[in-house]
Amino acid sequence: MEMLTPEEGRTAVRLARKAIEKAVDGGRMVLPALPPVFGEKRGVFVTIKRQGRLRGCIGLPYPIRPLGDAIVEAAASAALEDPRFPPVSRQELTDLNLEVTVLSEPRPLECPPEERPGCVEVGKHGLIVSGLGTGGLLLPQVPTEYGWTSREFLDQTCVKAGLRPGCWKRDDVAVQTFDGQIFEEKAV
Numbered sequence: 001m002e003m004l005t006p007e008e009g010r011t012a013v014r015l016a017r018k019a020i021e022k023a024v025d026g027g028r029m030v031l032p033a034l035p036p037v038f039g040e041k042r043g044v045f046v047t048i049k050r051q052g053r054l055r056g057c058i059g060l061p062y063p064i065r066p067l068g069d070a071i072v073e074a075a076a077s078a079a080l081e082d083p084r085f086p087p088v089s090r091q092e093l094t095d096l097n098l099e100v101t102v103l104s105e106p107r108p109l110e111c112p113p114e115e116r117p118g119c120v121e122v123g124k125h126g127l128i129v130s131g132l133g134t135g136g137l138l139l140p141q142v143p144t145e146y147g148w149t150s151r152e153f154l155d156q157t158c159v160k161a162g163l164r165p166g167c168w169k170r171d172d173v174a175v176q177t178f179d180g181q182i183f184e185e186k187a188v
Contacts, residue, residue: 001042001104001179008035009183012100015068016046016075017185020098023076024090031068038068043103043178045139046074048088050095056082061128061137061178063105071100098185101126101139106176113169119177120150126180127157131173136161140180 004012011034019029031038044067045059056078060070075098079088088096106128111119120127126140136157143153154175155165167173 002037002040003181004037004102004183008037009100009102009181011035011038012044012067012071012102013098013183013185015071016098016100019072019075020048020079020088020096021093023079024088024093029072029076031072034068038071039066041065042067042070043105044070044074045101045103045180046071046078047099047101047139048078049097049099050092054084055092055096056085056088057139058082059101059103061103061106063103067102099141100183101141101180102183104179106178109175109177113171113173116154116168116175117150120153120175122148122150122153124179125177127153128176128178129154129157129161129163129168129173130176131167131170132163134162136163140178141182 022029041063043061043063045057048056058077059074109116109119122143124140126138128137129135138157138160154168158165158167168175
């Protein structure tokens, strides 16, 4: 995956902000002219925080849409459709900080299940756990925010999937890793 430049990262965050503002007003974002990388299919997550606390986070883990479209979709969904929170209101907009995480393509963790903790690099990898009819994802920044070990990261990704901690030890549960390039909106 080709990395985005710092300027492209700032463009990604500005695009997410505009998409949220449009969505909160009931409008639909029309993509402006963007650098070529925004036409490449990429996975992306948009995280919304208010006063340092999570306020919404939704994304597309797989590269199924061009990055520009994926950012707009993820941003609007994080603002209005995250089932854990009420929709973002117009009054909140100035209190929000955004984070855009551009993902590499997820790849299977190629090791026996009992060796998975040694193959997960905290602070570098994001995780997707899937199996038993469900799945869940945690971004690379989550375990560092909570000070988790790789084992705790695996356990918490299982929990996010609606599974029991430790399910990652099973042969019928798949674990994928991905890298994320994180761009944050700087608080004013």
